[in-house]
Amino acid sequence: MGKIVDFDEERIKQFVESLRSDDPEIRKKLDNDFDKDGNSYILVEVRPDWMDPSIIRRHPFAKFKFIGTQKIWKLYWLRANGKWQLYDPLLEVKDLDQIFEEIRKDPYGCFFG
Template sequence: MAFTDKEVEKIKNEMDSFIEKRRPPENIRNQVDLFFKFDKQSIVIYEIRKRFQRDDMIDIPIAKATYVMKAKKWKIYWQRADLKWHLYKPKQEVTAIKEFIRVVDEDRHGCFWG
């Protein structure tokens, strides 16, 4: 089941605020920036940056939250070097998107931002 329009609006507002807070200075956003996308029941945060010694850009996934309707919880994932999503063991699930944002922002174990 997809998110309702009201849920999408709420999530979008929360995520927009977070992204705006974390974005790099305006003068370098043409080289590196942040954005997020909805992907079915998931929200994925990306860093977009110029490829090394090239002019095109690459999207690098940072974090993912997937809503599990039955449990009414968000599962938190991070992408390891194998380029697969893995549950974020220190905090595998949260009940609200704000909690997901807090976990990613704090990044106590250096899994999201390095």
């Protein structure tokens, strides 16, 4: 029996890969990855702890969720208080590429600071 491929997840993997440095030495100090939680995907920055480099920290910076009943995606950013906030400039989209473009451009400094 063949493996079922989640095309959205494949696109997300490709997007995260596009955020990563080509230099393996830089990736040891700063990298990107994602976690999946149900219908939500959380983009994380991966880096060593500044006090103990043997500890690797994963810092979330963007979250997007698929609402299956409406066939839309919603984008969230992580506030300083640790709570996810709906990203007002792009409340809901049907195309995941719009989310990728908004995160990459980061016009309000919500994702990359």
